[in-house]
Amino acid sequence: MISNGKSVAGIDIGSRTTKAVIWDGSAVLGKTLIPTGWSPEKSAQKAFDEVKGTTQIDLVERIVVTGYGRATASFADKAITEITAHARGVSYLLPGTRTLIDIGGQDSKAIMIDEEGLVFDFAMNDRCAAGSGKFLEFLAMTMDLPVADFAELAFASTDPVQISSICTVFAESEVLSLLAEGVRKENIANGVHRSIAQRVAQMAKSLHPQAPGAFSGGVARNRCMVRELSAVLGFEMQVPEMPEYAGALGAAIIALEGIV
């Protein structure tokens, strides 16, 4: 994509974190990630100011926002859904992707992408945090571990226990019972990851997923989740560079395509 020297911004106002990138058509000139907090609009503005400050750009030609808080960012030129944004970002980072899984803070999505990099079907989790990053955070907290340590502990296990509960709160009770029974922590942690992977795969399979697959969103940094998702879907899930920024980058790509 030729930008003619123009720079644009994409901001992904997620339920947990807000991500912003500055993009010139060939490179990410700056990126930032901050907690969304209680005001998505303020977070979006703060993320934009921060990312702009990290670059030498005087003028950002266009801003496209995405994510659950997209409607609140009145300073943006356009708002698009995170489904379209993630598909766009990942199609740029990993061309040819046909099945995209995005696990965010409070929802998870399976997105089907056609040969031209356009969304042709999608599914999202309904009314429930099962299969989301929040589920993972909650269960890590139950085991008194930071999420990153929880993920690494899980990755070390090859014998996951079965977690039957889909409900986050009931899953916590189940984990506490397993701990009380003396089941090894790493096997419980792995079981939690497999439970999420199965939940997400169940949703994805309604769309008849096919390789090549990709995994975006912050949870894609979790290599146990990548392994489990790949296993239950039956094909490898590739993780793009900076997976948590895929939505923001997709928004920026759309911003630039609108002016060049």
Next chain:
Amino acid sequence: MGCFCSYVPEEILVAGNILPVRVLGSHEPQNVTEPYLFGMYCPFCRDVLAQGLKGRYDYLDGITLSQSCLHIRQSFIAWREHVEVPFNYYIYMPNKVQTKAATPYLKTEFEKYKAHVEEVVGKELTDDDLDRGIAALNRNRELMHKVYEYRKGDTPMLTGLEAMYMTVSGMWVDKDEHSAEMEKVLEQLPDRQMIRDTGTRLLVVGSENDDTAFIDMVESVGATVVVDDHCTGTRWFWNSVETGDDRINSIADRYIKRPPCPTKDWEERWRFPHILQLCKDFNVEGAIVIQQKFCDPHECDIMPLRKTFDEANIPSLFLEFDVTVPIGQFKVRVEAFLEMFGVDDLF
């Protein structure tokens, strides 16, 4: 007369000068139905029963169920037992409508229902009464068809929300009064200036749907609902009674042959070709499949219905409804669905 399900023969009620009222829910959380309905009964049936238990239909003189699904039947039975109402009647509407025996069978059942209505009103219903009832319903249906015609053009002359208000109000208001209002609307529609963009043309399909907030949201983000297949919409009014000497037989034949609810759509599938014809006639670009959570008849149709849409190259979005719907979460899905159509508008 409170009507559970759209298979109640309103012609016979109107013949007896009785006002048919479709019993619907309120879309509010409630806590009164648990003793009578198990947790996996559909939210619509639960919402309906809640209205009875809360006394919101205390003006009814009677209730009638025409058999369709077991969920609404349980709402009817619980209402009959726990809400004071002078009259009640259960019509054994057959689920097997695709047989020659169906119309004669239903004729017998409707004759029994006519006798019940005669008992309620204290007088015999004559052929003239039945003709009046049939004429009132047929006129109302014909006018709704005429209004729907104005949704077929490049610029639909009314929104899906307005159409929903029209059809659902027709289930509550006196038919002649409702028809008179529609005639006024029909005079104004040709000259109406629509100041909104049509956007993507959608069909909504599913069981009962009177969720105005949802339709309003869909139409606020770049779409117009141009037609529906709901029992609170086209399935209710689509076909008329073909008058004959045997009035009850004619009425029965109308209910046997109407666009079916999934409970009655076997062995041959009548629904899917009918829905595809609606898509063609109304120039539909995409479909929203609205599923009342736990509604077994419609749930069992989701896979073949979506396959039907896929084969016709009509993208579809599946949404599961409860008593209240999470408008914000649904909005993301609807917007993403619409973005699939408007790739050029993305930039």
